[in-house]
Amino acid sequence: MSTERSKPYREKSQLAQFREQLVETGFATVLKYAALAVFLVWTLFPVYWLVTASLKTRESLLAFPPHWIPTQLAFANYIDLFVSRPTFVQFIFNSVIITLVTTVIATLVGAFASYGFVTFEFPYNLDFHLPFYILSTRFMPPIVTIIPLFIIYRNLELVNSIHALILTYVMFNIPFAVWMMKGFFEEIPDSIVESAMIDGHTHAGAFLKIVLPLVKPGLIASAIFTMIITWNELLFAIILTHDERAMTIPVGLASFITKYSVQWVHMSVAATIALVPVLVFSFVARDQLIRGFSMGAVEK
Amino acid sequence: MAADTSDQSKMQTDIEGVLQSNDSTSERVFLWVDEQLKWLLTLPAVAILFALTFYPLLRALQMSTQRFLPTGTTFVGAENFVKLLSNETFHTSLLVTGKFILLAVGIEFLLGFAIALLLNKKLKFRGLWQTLILIPMILSPTVIGLIWRLLYTPDGLLDFVAGGNVGWISEPSVALYSVILTDIWQWTPLVVLVLFAGLQSIPTHVKEAAIMDGASPFQRFRDITLPYLSSLIVLVLIIRIVDALRVFAKVYILTRGGPGDSTNVISMEMYRTAFRFSSFGEASAMAISLLVIVLALAMTFVKTANIEFSS
Numbered sequence: 001m002s003t004e005r006s007k008p009y010r011e012k013s014q015l016a017q018f019r020e021q022l023v024e025t026g027f028a029t030v031l032k033y034a035a036l037a038v039f040l041v042w043t044l045f046p047v048y049w050l051v052t053a054s055l056k057t058r059e060s061l062l063a064f065p066p067h068w069i070p071t072q073l074a075f076a077n078y079i080d081l082f083v084s085r086p087t088f089v090q091f092i093f094n095s096v097i098i099t100l101v102t103t104v105i106a107t108l109v110g111a112f113a114s115y116g117f118v119t120f121e122f123p124y125n126l127d128f129h130l131p132f133y134i135l136s137t138r139f140m141p142p143i144v145t146i147i148p149l150f151i152i153y154r155n156l157e158l159v160n161s162i163h164a165l166i167l168t169y170v171m172f173n174i175p176f177a178v179w180m181m182k183g184f185f186e187e188i189p190d191s192i193v194e195s196a197m198i199d200g201h202t203h204a205g206a207f208l209k210i211v212l213p214l215v216k217p218g219l220i221a222s223a224i225f226t227m228i229i230t231w232n233e234l235l236f237a238i239i240l241t242h243d244e245r246a247m248t249i250p251v252g253l254a255s256f257i258t259k260y261s262v263q264w265v266h267m268s269v270a271a272t273i274a275l276v277p278v279l280v281f282s283f284v285a286r287d288q289l290i291r292g293f294s295m296g297a298v299e300k
Numbered sequence: 301m302a303a304d305t306s307d308q309s310k311m312q313t314d315i316e317g318v319l320q321s322n323d324s325t326s327e328r329v330f331l332w333v334d335e336q337l338k339w340l341l342t343l344p345a346v347a348i349l350f351a352l353t354f355y356p357l358l359r360a361l362q363m364s365t366q367r368f369l370p371t372g373t374t375f376v377g378a379e380n381f382v383k384l385l386s387n388e389t390f391h392t393s394l395l396v397t398g399k400f401i402l403l404a405v406g407i408e409f410l411l412g413f414a415i416a417l418l419l420n421k422k423l424k425f426r427g428l429w430q431t432l433i434l435i436p437m438i439l440s441p442t443v444i445g446l447i448w449r450l451l452y453t454p455d456g457l458l459d460f461v462a463g464g465n466v467g468w469i470s471e472p473s474v475a476l477y478s479v480i481l482t483d484i485w486q487w488t489p490l491v492v493l494v495l496f497a498g499l500q501s502i503p504t505h506v507k508e509a510a511i512m513d514g515a516s517p518f519q520r521f522r523d524i525t526l527p528y529l530s531s532l533i534v535l536v537l538i539i540r541i542v543d544a545l546r547v548f549a550k551v552y553i554l555t556r557g558g559p560g561d562s563t564n565v566i567s568m569e570m571y572r573t574a575f576r577f578s579s580f581g582e583a584s585a586m587a588i589s590l591l592v593i594v595l596a597l598a599m600t601f602v603k604t605a606n607i608e609f610s611s
Contacts, residue, residue, distance in 0.1 A: 011352045032418055036429065039415055043433050046485065049457065050447045064455045094406040116341030130346055137353045139598040141546035144587040147574050148359035149352070162556030174345050203334045207341075234549040235567075239575060243455035250442040254553060257449070264450065271443045282438045286431050289495045293437060294539065 047275070053268040054078075061264050081269045087244040088270060090250040098162050098248060099230045102169040107223045109170070110177020111215070115207060117178070118185040119193075131178060138175045142235050150239055160246045168236050173226040176292055180225065184218030221288030224281045225226070228289075233279060249274045357591075364584035373581075380585035390586065392561045393569035396476060400565060401544045404483040408540060409533075411484070412491025417525075419492065419572040428495075433489040441486070448482045453552070469555050472562040479554055479563050483547065491536055498532040499525070534600075540598055542603025545590070566590060 053061050054077060056070045077268070082088060117131050149168065158164040189213060196206035212219070234250040241247045253274060256267035280288060333340065364380050366373040384390050419429065436444065451458050452468035459465055468478040502524065510520045526533075548567040551557060556565035557572065564572075566586070574583035 032421055035418055046447045065460050066457045112341040113345035116338050120338035136598055137349055139542050139594050143570050144591050145356040147583055148356035171348050202330045203337055229437050234442045250440055253442050267446055271446045275439055275443050278438045281432055293490055294494045
């Protein structure tokens with residue numbers, strides 16, 4: 001640091017002194033909590049609005065001025081959704097199956113690859129280039145691949161099947177799994193695998209029986225991340241499905257909006273059902289989620 | 301009796317033989333697995349990605365030079381790209397996307413940075429704050445679109461707050477800002493959480509030394525905080541820009557690109573061109589153009605983040 005720059009540090013300005021006094025008083029603390037409270041209300045209120053909307057009667061939901069708190073809780077809305085839209089059960093079923101299968105495959109395939117790249121040396125520097133290529137697919141806008149994929153799936157007669165969606169979602173989540181697991185595998189000392197192999201394990205056996213259990217937290221984290229991404233996806237689902245055999249919840253939700261009207265009550269019930277699983281998972285894996293969203297750049 | 305015993309012993313040797321041969325085959329399998337382990341572990345991931353990204357990309361490149369007719373496809377060279385030059389809807393969509401990125405990411409960054417700085421002060425229940433502000437990011441863009449559509453509805457809550465009929469998503473001059481507001485709601489938390497993690501990693505002794513030297517809070521921010529955070533700042537900006545470039549679900553739910561073309565972002569335009577007008581060739585040309593932009597951004601990202609993957 002240059003002397004010119006550090007010089008003003010020694011002459012404390014009056015303003016700075018004033019500010020420091022301010023920090024010592026309770027005023028700054030009040031301001032800090034007030035600002036955070038405002039931000040929190042801004043963040044949480046829309047979610048509150050949806051969940052309460054799902055419990056309002058149609059009249060109450062559309063009332064003007066709006067009802068801030070539901071006057072009576074219309075739990076019957078939840079039954080009514082399934083009565084008037086029996087296909088929604090199928091949407092939930094499809095979403096659950098697609099999410100579970102995708103999560104298991106993407107997490108395992110991604111974790112295996114991650115361990116491979118961390119542990120082994122590859123010719124032509126592939127242990128650097130391949131993960132880099134894998135990461136770069138994260139940047140590809142899905143709309144770029146969806147057009148050719150749609151044509152390919154159509155030729156293979158895979159459109160409107162959950163298989164096509166699973167395959168696509170597995171591909172989308174592998175980069176996350178590879179990069180999220182990287183840090184976990186790097187923390188495991190080589191000596192653990194070596195001593196397991198001296199004890200008579202094969203390398204593959206040592207990996208499956210000793211290394212994988214050790215990185216369980218990482219596996220759970222990337223599984224939860226994959227689950228959330230898959231559960232939420234709309235673009236591929238809307239293009240690759242056209243009836244209840246393969247449609248997922250987001251597509252079902254989008255269909256509540258028609259050209260002429262929006263079925264607010266059913267919509268808010270369905271949307272509330274869709275958001276519950278992700279809320280639960282976010283409380284379980286907060287730190288790992290941040291890591292996932294920032295592509296592993298934020299180390300914990 | 302004697303035959304029985306001989307049979308029995310023969311059977312025994314047979315079983316042993318089978319067991320032995322089994323043992324050696326399984327051993328051979330184990331050996332082979334270990335020798336090929338690095339390929340067995342990594343090839344599935346690489347193969348899936350190759351089949352579902354690299355190959356479609358080549359197809360997109362090929363499709364961008366074709367015209368799709370009910371009778372089949374014909375090669376038209378660069379015609380689709382030339383068409384884009386005079387396609388005003390496409391130009392509007394580029395402009396709309398640019399405006400969306402600039403405003404949404406800009407505000408998300410400034411607001412998020414400010415809140416990260418607040419969080420970095422001594423704070424009670426920090427974990428709880430963090431978990432609660434994470435919620436918008438993990439919600440489905442579809443659900444987010446529906447929530448905000450409910451808020452934006454005529455004579456809905458936001459009209460009540462604004463004290464009049466704003467036409468949040470029905471007025472062409474307002475609609476894009478409403479979509480931007482929704483994006484800000486969803487993604488400001490990401491900026492907060494990433495920059496907060498960066499702030500936490502600044503060693504306390506550096507901050508203390510600066511305070512001892514009498515550096516004002518602004519000087520400390522300029523000379524310590526900013527340099528420490530610079531790579532994370534670039535990173536979070538690029539992640540947000542790349543993701544904003546492909547915004548689709550929110551727009552689809554909120555406005556379907558309308559009214560008019562006022563919120564017609566580029567993925568919406570590509571979706572319309574390909575799946576409503578079946579102009580797969582032109583849509584592919586758009587896709588390739590978009591990809592070039594993204595690629596440039598991605599390269600910046602990798603250089604900035606300086607990430608390595610080695611043992």
